[in-house]
Amino acid sequence: MAGRTLCQSLVGVSRRSFNKVPSIKNTRSITLSRPLFNTDHNDTVSVETTSAETLVPPADILKKVSMRRTIAPAATMTPHNLSIAKLLAAGLHLGHSTSLWEPATLPFIFGTREGISIINLEHTLVYLRRACNVAREIALRGGSILFVGTRPGFQDLTIDAARTCEGYHVSGKWIPGTLTNAHQVLGRHASPDPEDPGRPPKTYKPDLIVLLNPLENKIAIAEAQLNKIPIVAITDTDYDxxxxxxxxxxxxxSIRGVELIAQVIASAAKDGGFRRKQLLDQKEKESKFSRNQHYQQQQQQRR
Known part of the structure; x- marks a missing residue:
């Protein structure tokens, strides 16, 4: 009996204490409090309250950003840290079906797998490094590089590659006559000559074209060949x-693989531009030093 009465009394206490707990169904926000205790007992205790609504950013801050831009790369790809494993991870070894095979790509093909041509990435690495050397040398000599990527999904990576090396880009449709009839196509967009406004504005041609999808830009290739402009292009197993x-x-x-190639070439061009700036600064310092020496010699001769 004593054990039963003790159990009933405990159950009654627990029920009474549970009924005293306030309900939070009607509350709109839950506040989180954290007391800040001071060692000095004379000071008052301050409490910071943070509501759940303040933890959510306003809707106007959230902007629509593409998924490719939201995911930051782990490390910037350069010609120095390039390897076959990274090319394989980007899916650059997968070619087209054997029914679309171009016989001129035979030296670059490793074999076939379930009706798909497999590209030998050893050749890909060699030819990619050669293209990087060309882009670096052109940037070192002060040339301009044009990135062309007109396929859907290539627009953002084409613009990013051009901005990396301070180059130019064509992310939309290639306008026929951009190189062969530049005065008519690009003349209206060029700034007029400040010395002679009536003179037709000057248009410049790129020194190198990096073509990310050559199959859809045959006109651009034909115009570059007429103007003797070298072309760096990604050639799949269905292209000569x-x-x-x-x-x-x-x-x-593969958008990921094309982005890797464009990023590596842009990094090489950026390296060439940086070296060019260093050489120009060094020449300017040497010229200033020679002028100062010449001035000091003249002053000594006059004395």
């Missing part, structure tokens, strides 16, 4: 690599 100056045998359908 002899039509471009510096082919890169790789998969041109």
């Amino acid at each position: 690599p002899r039509l471009v100056t510096y082919p890169i045998p790789a998969n041109d359908d």
Whole structure:
């Protein structure tokens, strides 16, 4: 009996204490409090309250950003840290079906797998490094580089590659006559000559074209050949690599792989531009030093 009465009394206490707990169904926000205790007992205790609504950013701050831009790369790809494993992870070894095979790509093909041509990434690495050397040398000599990527999904990576090396880009449709009839196509967009406004504005041609999808830009290749402009292009197993100056045998359908190639070439061009600035600064310092020496010698002779 004593054990039963004790159990009933405990149950009654627990029920009474549970009924005293306030309900939070009607509350709109839950406040989180954290007391800040001071060692001095004379000071008052301050409490910071943070509501759940303040933890959510307002809707106007959230902007629509593409998924490719939201995911930051782990490390910037450069010609120095390039390897076959990274090319394989980007899917650059996957070619097209054997029914679309171009016989001129035979030296670049490793074999076939379930009706799909497999590209030898050893050749891809060699030809990609050669293209990087070309882009670096052109940037070192002060040339301009044009990145062309007109396929859907290539626009953002084409613009980013051009901005990396301070180059130019064509992310929309290639306008016929951009190179062969530049005065009519690009003249209206060029700034007029400040010395002679009535004179037709000057248009410049790129020194190198990096073509990310050559299959859809045959007109651009034909215009570059007429103007003797070298072309670096990604050539898949369904495209003749002899039509471009510096082919890169790789998969041109993988956005991740195309971004890797464009980023590596842009990094090489950026390196060449940085070296050019260093050389120009060094020449300027040497010229200033020689002028100062010449001035000091003249002063000594006059004395």
